[in-house]
Amino acid sequence: MSCWETLADYGLRSLGVGERLLPRSDFTLCQQVVLIGSGLIWNIYFGALALTSGFVLATGLALAKAARSRWLRKPAEWFIFLFRGSPLFIQFFLAYEALVMLPRQGIDVFGITVETAWLTRAWAGALIVLFLNTAAYSAEIFYGALKSVPKGDLEAAEAYGITGWARFRRILWPTMLRLGWPAYTNEAIFLFHATTLVFFSGFPAFQQRGDALYYANYFADKTFNPFVPYPIVAGYFILLTLGLTLLFGVANRRLNRHLAPNQRPRLKLRPQIIR
Amino acid sequence: MKNLLIATTATLALVSGAAFAQQTVRMGTEGAYPPYNFINDQGEVDGFERELGDELCKRAELTCTWVTTDWDSIIPNLQSGNYDTIIAGMSITDEREEVLDFTQNYFPPAASAYAGLSADADITGGVVAAQVGTIQAGHVAESGATLLEYATPDETVAAVRNGEADAVFADKDFLAPIVSESGGEFTFVGEDVPLGGGIGIGLRDSDDELRGKFDAAIQSMKDDGTLNTMITKWFGAEAKTF
Amino acid sequence: MFASCADPSLLSGLDWLACYLTSGKHLDFYRSFGTVLILLAVTAPVALAFGFAGALAARSQLGLVSILGRGYMAMVRGVPDIVFFLFFVIALDQGIEWLTHQVRCPDWTEPIRNGLEFRVCPQAKVPPGAAPQSVHSLYGFGLAVVTFAIVFGAFAANVLLGAMNAVPRAQIETALAYGMSERQATRRVLIPQMWIYALPGLSNLWLILIKATPLLFLLGVRDVVYWARELGGSKTSAYEYPHPDWRLYYFLGLLVFYLLMTRISELVLARISARLSRGQATMAGEAMRKAGATA
Numbered sequence: 001m002s003c004w005e006t007l008a009d010y011g012l013r014s015l016g017v018g019e020r021l022l023p024r025s026d027f028t029l030c031q032q033v034v035l036i037g038s039g040l041i042w043n044i045y046f047g048a049l050a051l052t053s054g055f056v057l058a059t060g061l062a063l064a065k066a067a068r069s070r071w072l073r074k075p076a077e078w079f080i081f082l083f084r085g086s087p088l089f090i091q092f093f094l095a096y097e098a099l100v101m102l103p104r105q106g107i108d109v110f111g112i113t114v115e116t117a118w119l120t121r122a123w124a125g126a127l128i129v130l131f132l133n134t135a136a137y138s139a140e141i142f143y144g145a146l147k148s149v150p151k152g153d154l155e156a157a158e159a160y161g162i163t164g165w166a167r168f169r170r171i172l173w174p175t176m177l178r179l180g181w182p183a184y185t186n187e188a189i190f191l192f193h194a195t196t197l198v199f200f201s202g203f204p205a206f207q208q209r210g211d212a213l214y215y216a217n218y219f220a221d222k223t224f225n226p227f228v229p230y231p232i233v234a235g236y237f238i239l240l241t242l243g244l245t246l247l248f249g250v251a252n253r254r255l256n257r258h259l260a261p262n263q264r265p266r267l268k269l270r271p272q273i274i275r
Numbered sequence: 276m277k278n279l280l281i282a283t284t285a286t287l288a289l290v291s292g293a294a295f296a297q298q299t300v301r302m303g304t305e306g307a308y309p310p311y312n313f314i315n316d317q318g319e320v321d322g323f324e325r326e327l328g329d330e331l332c333k334r335a336e337l338t339c340t341w342v343t344t345d346w347d348s349i350i351p352n353l354q355s356g357n358y359d360t361i362i363a364g365m366s367i368t369d370e371r372e373e374v375l376d377f378t379q380n381y382f383p384p385a386a387s388a389y390a391g392l393s394a395d396a397d398i399t400g401g402v403v404a405a406q407v408g409t410i411q412a413g414h415v416a417e418s419g420a421t422l423l424e425y426a427t428p429d430e431t432v433a434a435v436r437n438g439e440a441d442a443v444f445a446d447k448d449f450l451a452p453i454v455s456e457s458g459g460e461f462t463f464v465g466e467d468v469p470l471g472g473g474i475g476i477g478l479r480d481s482d483d484e485l486r487g488k489f490d491a492a493i494q495s496m497k498d499d500g501t502l503n504t505m506i507t508k509w510f511g512a513e514a515k516t517f
Numbered sequence: 518m519f520a521s522c523a524d525p526s527l528l529s530g531l532d533w534l535a536c537y538l539t540s541g542k543h544l545d546f547y548r549s550f551g552t553v554l555i556l557l558a559v560t561a562p563v564a565l566a567f568g569f570a571g572a573l574a575a576r577s578q579l580g581l582v583s584i585l586g587r588g589y590m591a592m593v594r595g596v597p598d599i600v601f602f603l604f605f606v607i608a609l610d611q612g613i614e615w616l617t618h619q620v621r622c623p624d625w626t627e628p629i630r631n632g633l634e635f636r637v638c639p640q641a642k643v644p645p646g647a648a649p650q651s652v653h654s655l656y657g658f659g660l661a662v663v664t665f666a667i668v669f670g671a672f673a674a675n676v677l678l679g680a681m682n683a684v685p686r687a688q689i690e691t692a693l694a695y696g697m698s699e700r701q702a703t704r705r706v707l708i709p710q711m712w713i714y715a716l717p718g719l720s721n722l723w724l725i726l727i728k729a730t731p732l733l734f735l736l737g738v739r740d741v742v743y744w745a746r747e748l749g750g751s752k753t754s755a756y757e758y759p760h761p762d763w764r765l766y767y768f769l770g771l772l773v774f775y776l777l778m779t780r781i782s783e784l785v786l787a788r789i790s791a792r793l794s795r796g797q798a799t800m801a802g803e804a805m806r807k808a809g810a811t812a
Contacts, residue, residue, distance in 0.1 A: 084779070196599050204404070207421050213599070221347065226348070233597075233600045313756070354635055453753060456754060
């Protein structure tokens with residue numbers, strides 16, 4: 001079987017397209033590269049969706065934590081502490097345990113039955129955990145950035161009569177993003193790395209559709225040789241990290257385009273690891 | 276006189292031990308698959324394989340110690356020499372034969388079975404849970420049912436209990452106590468499926484001498500019937516014997 | 518532990534629970550919390566040393582050394598640590614044995630790698646085959662420490678490199694102008710000043726290290742997660758204390774443990790930061806000075 005055929009058969013295997021059975025004997029390097037690459041689709045899916053949705057919640061949380069009202073501040077502080085203070089590993093486990101407790105027939109809300117079974121599937125359940133987790137981490141970054149927005153900027157805005165929502169949208173928010181961006185880049189990288197935990201602990205793989213690490217694990221198990229599949233995953237992730245760095249670098253330049261070139265902060269990478 | 280005696284026994288031990296005189300044989304197991312092997316409440320390896328392994332070591336005149344390891348890395352760790360045998364309910368399969376050597380089986384080809392919450396659970400088209408990387412998982416993937424894989428045997432059973440899966444597929448001897456103690460919650464579904472060539476001790480290809488010793492010890496236990504007694508003790512009177 | 522626990526099947530209620538929670542396995546579980554704390558205490562300085570070496574290498578004038586330092590940081594940080602842990606420990610173990618093999622058995626003719634099998638001469642086994650189990654456990658723990666240190670060292674190197682670059686360039690130039698050598702300037706001027714810049718990054722890293730310890734069980738060390746899984750899983754009557762699936766309670770316990778660790782660390786780190794900031798020409802130091810002046 002040529003490598004092109006392997007690509008056609010297994011390129012989208014992680015989504016359930018192509019051959020149903022995974023290779024069972026005579027493993028080639030090509031099969032390993034293709035299947036593990038196919039699994040990477042899930043890592044990107046989890047990472048990208050959790051990051052974008054988490055971004056919105058993080059902004060809200062950061063504002064709540066900086067708010068004067070206790071009723072806003074305390075819940076935000078506790079939420080952030082809970083998710084930043086515990087390992088993701090344990091969050092996955094607890095979330096899975098909680099989700100399987102939901103009634104399987106669905107819940108009746110005002111006569112309409114709301115389906116709940118899909119929540120225990122990794123694509124939904126794990127995404128929710130990752131979303132809440134990254135929201136908490138990003139909120140802490142944005143909160144720090146919010147605290148260091150120069151006072152002068154806000155005073156100038158007020159002098160021009162910019163207040164309320166307009167002040168937030170045009171002054172506070174862009175400055176917060178600009179200041180928090182390097183740290184936020186790290187958080188993004190860190191989140192993508194964390195997606196490898198989804199199938200490794202907590203959520204079961206459905207019909208052998210898993211992420212890059214799941215397939216690497218499969219091959220390590222079948223070939224009894226960990227020194228091929230795991231370095232392949234590592235290679236994919238180094239590429240993914242590089243791509244992400246470039247993407248965030250472009251955004252960083254755009255956020256700072258009003259500054260003189262020598263004042264623009266260079267994007268320094270300091271990704272965090274497992275949480 | 277007393278000193279002399281001690282010296283003689285010591286020499287005898289040296290001669291009989293030969294290659295393994297200074298070397299203890301490290302027995303690798305998982306410690307999470309009762310009644311084959313598990314960690315008992317004192318924190319020690321216990322179970323059928325513990326008792327069997329100790330008896331085999333006695334007959335082969337080897338000093339043995341027990342090591343537990345994760346199922347996922349149980350073979351790579353043997354290959355790199357972190358222990359010398361795998362005695363962990365590992366079925367003899369062609370795939371494994373390619374990288375390992377097995378002794379003759381010490382447990383007859385075991386039946387695997389489906390267990391579910393009702394006797395008519397769909398095991399050919401429904402969702403079936405199995406432990407990742409087992410021969411049972413491979414069988415389910417080929418059977419047409421939807422395979423749901425978990426890291427530990429415990430989780431596969433939990434998956435059926437909470438409705439994630441319609442049935443669990445595992446060694447019958449592992450499921451038997453769970454089914455009988457569940458108070459009617461669990462029941463076996465469908466026919467038993469014979470898988471694999473029985474359970475043997477896995478060794479490195481190059482350890483022919485050690486394999487010979489264990490082979491002989493297993494044979495002697497088969498011959499005098501102690502192996503059958505041990506199987507009946509741990510797996511009940513209905514269990515298959517030699 | 519107690520004499521009354523001899524036959525647990527006769528007990529019920531609180532007596533049963535008391536015996537259950539003091540079984541040999543539970544005592545192992547409680548001890549594993551100590552394992553985690555020791556790992557943290559040992560890994561932190563080792564990782565810092567790796568980070569220091571990495572940062573100094575990256576700053577080196579020699580092209581090759583600098584590439585090595587930067588390569589280390591980029592490679593290790595680009596890979597999810599879980600993937601790294603899955604094959605690195607076995608590789609490290611084999612690497613050590615390969616080296617001892619070269620030293621102790623130079624005349625060994627059989628191949629070391631035979632297919633998937635890795636075989637060194639018996640004298641080169643680390644630790645020796647006959648060593649008691651405690652030595653093997655200790656060795657496994659040592660491997661875990663080194664692996665953690667390599668991963669976290671790469672991150673620490675990055676933080677320290679940033680901190681070294683944050684020390685005003687003029688300080689070093691002045692030192693050089695006073696006739697110090699490059700090395701003296703680094704040791705006497707750069708390193709003492711960089712800590713305050715490195716502290717926020719290092720604190721963050723410490724908090725991450727705490728949360729990475731559940732991965733210990735991947736490295737073959739019986740840590741809290743291993744025991745929580747093992748104890749919590751449902752137990753049939755093959756065990757002395759049969760019970761249904763209790764993993765949820767054990768994991769909730771772990772959650773509390775990690776939250777506590779985080780909280781305590783945060784409080785301690787805030788103190789260290791305050792102390793280091795005193796008298797420094799940074800914003801925090803300035804704020805302290807002002808607060809002192811108005812009071």
